[in-house]
Amino acid sequence: MRRQRLEILLFVTPALALMAVFVLYPVFSAARMSLYSWQGFGPMDDFIGLENYLRVLTDEVFTDAVMHNFIIVFASIAVQLPLGLALALLLNRRIKGRGLLRTIVFVPYVLAEVIAGVVWFQLLQPRTGILERTLSSIGIPVPEQGFLGTPDLALATVFVVLTWKYLGLAVLLFLAGLQGVPDELHEAAQLDGASWWQVQRRIAVPLLAPTIRTWVFLSMIGSLQLFDMVWILTGGGPANATTTMVTYLISMGTQRSNYGIAGAASVVLFVIGFVMALAYQALVLRRDTKADA
Amino acid sequence: MARRANAYGRGGPLVYLMALVVVAATLGPVLYGALGGFRSNAQLARDPAGLPDPWVFSNYTSVFSSSAFWQYTLNSTAIALITTVVAVLAGVMAAYPLARYQFKLREPLFLVFVLGLLFPAAVAIIPLFILVTQDLGLGDTWWGVALPQAAFALPVTVVILRPFLAALPKELEEAAMLDGATRVGVFWRIAVPLSMPALVTVGVLAFVTSWNAYLLPLLLLRDETRTLPLGVADFSTQYSADTAGVLAFTTIAMIPALVLFLAMQGRIVSGLQGAVKG
Structure with a gap:
């Protein structure tokens, strides 16, 4: 018994040590930092209670950032879910070159967000970029400051690029889910005279529901942590039109050395993510785990 | 009809x-x-x-002949390899007792890793920056980025590996134990070789995540220790007028991830799907 305990300890210690040092300690120290006024040097002894939280939550830049995150969360579900579903159903048909198509659709997902961002930044260059020149050559008016430079359009533009980057993951997961739909169901439905559309709507999509729910969860968590793409495309601008919670805490922490504020923003980000994850788990995903058991 | x-x-x-x-x-x-x-x-x-x-061709040749590009590539490769080895090794070691031993704290221990999935690196990024650069003195080093990345890769690694290890047939291990092998010996000689397919899957996921990472390297690495994504981003702001040069650099930087993906497509796909089902 003692020996077994020793073995277990030996096996789990490296992983637990890594998690403790690089995950748990930093998370707790973000929480601690949030209660002090601290610029990053000297002892952290200026305890100010919840003042940082008050400042963060009343800072319009931060509340806008939270709103931007939520806009991305809901836009992803509203746009990428139907689009991803349509593509998955399309690629699930027995068409020529299906394997190649599946690979191609997944390519953007494999690229680093930064690299995809840099390419799109070039495409979206005001005046000289190919997108603006193509659009204006066919008579579609383009904004004077470019798509990324116009406050009203910047967030939507970032979202379009994100959709390009991440649609492949949705398609991939949905295709895997569709693989789980037995061929017999398709055949039986066909024999009964159902059309392809009817089969998709009444059989395939309902059977895909657990996969869809999982994708929504992943997409939600990812949207709340959005950083790389925004940082490359707009840096949070113009006029804070595309800030997210993470760009806010990064610029507070690294550029202004406002560690207390950055800590408070981290905690708010964590709490929002945690509450949404738990709520989603309790309200939506619970059905799936129950069905498994 | x-x-x-x-x-x-x-x-x-x-x-x-x-x-x-x-x-x-x-x-x-x-x-x-x-x-x-x-x-x-x-x-x-x-x-x-x-x-x-x-x-x-000059845009591409000038990227290939720049020493900075090769330095970035070396840094990206080294950091991704260290991350992968540490995450897979620590991950499979932790997953093994969680899959094989019966003990009271087993499920709470597993829960630690599951909850780890909910801690995004972004939440801890500022303290991580202080910890790595000031307390550990590992700023501008490969290990300074690789160790935290491995730690954040552990939850998904353990969550994927545990059911895989649990599903391996017990008989081989039991027979070896009867022949006098120790648990640790059984782990190295039987469990690890048998779980290679799953180890490759989690390894590829850890490698690609590290290869594409931006936020942590952005805070921790400067100058000579920068990785490819940082190099691409800096190049595109420094030489923004040289569009063709930026495009050539970016394209070359895409190639490794694309090649790895094409070679490992099946594994990446099954890994992601496994992660979703798990």
Whole structure:
């Protein structure tokens, strides 16, 4: 018994040590930092209670950032879910070159967000970029400051690029889910005279529901942590039109050395993510785990 | 009736047209970048949509001949390899007792890893920056980025590996134990070799995540220790006027991830799907 305990300890210690040092300690120290006024040097002894939280939550830049995150969360579900579903159903048909198509659709997902961002930044260059020149050559008016430079359009533009980057993951997961739909169901439905559309709507999509729910969860968590793409495309601008919670805490922490504020923003980000994850788990995903058991 | 059965689930012209649109939208930006790298800035300014005329190779050759590019590539490779080895090794070691031993704290221990999935690196990023640069003195080093990345890769690694290890047949291990092998010996000689497919899957996931990472390297690495994504981002702001050069650099930086993906496609796909089901 003692020996077994020793073995277990030996096996789990490296992983637990890594998690403790690089995950748990930093998370707790973000929480601690949030209660002090601290610029990053000297002892952290200026305890100010919840003042940082008050400042963060009343800072319009931060509340806008939270709103931007939520806009991305809901836009992803509203746009990428139907689009991803349509593509998955399309690629699930027995068409020529299906394997190649599946690979191609997944390519953007494999690229680093930064690299995809840099390419799109070039495409979206005001005046000289190919997108603006193509659009204006066919008579579609383009904004004077470019798509990324116009406050009203910047967030939507970032979202379009994100959709390009991440649609492949949705398609991939949905295709895997569709693989789980037995061929017999398709055949039986066909024999009964159902059309392809009817089969998709009444059989395939309902059977895909657990996969869809999982994708929504992943997409939600990812949207709340959005950083790389925004940082490359707009840096949070113009006029804070595309800030997210993470760009806010990064610029507070690294550029202004406002560690207390950055800590408070981290905690708010964590709490929002945690509450949404738990709520989603309790309200939506619970059905799936129950069905498994 | 026969006609309908034939048409069912196959592609008509409309389906192929839609597929074509999808391919164009997906690959368009990538191809534009790759072809743009073969053009001069003057060509790009004159006609952004055209093909290279004449083909210009100097953008690509100058990237390949720059020592900075090779330094970035070396850094990215080293950091991704350290991350992968540490995450997979620590991960499979932790997953093994969680899969094989009966003990009271087993489920709470597993829960630690599951909850770890909910801690994004972004939440801890500022304290991590202070910890690594000031307390550990590992700023501007490969290990300084690799160790935290491995730690954040552990939850998904353990969550994927545990059910895989639990599903391995126990008989081999029991027979070896009867022959006097120790648990640790059984782990190294039997469990690890048998779980290679799953180890490759989690390894590829850890490698690609590290290879593409931006936020943590952005805070921790400067100058000589920067990785490819940082190099690409800095190059594109420093030489923003040299569009063709930026496109060539970016295109080259895409290649390793794409090659790895094409070679490991099956594993990445099954890993992601496994992660979703788990």
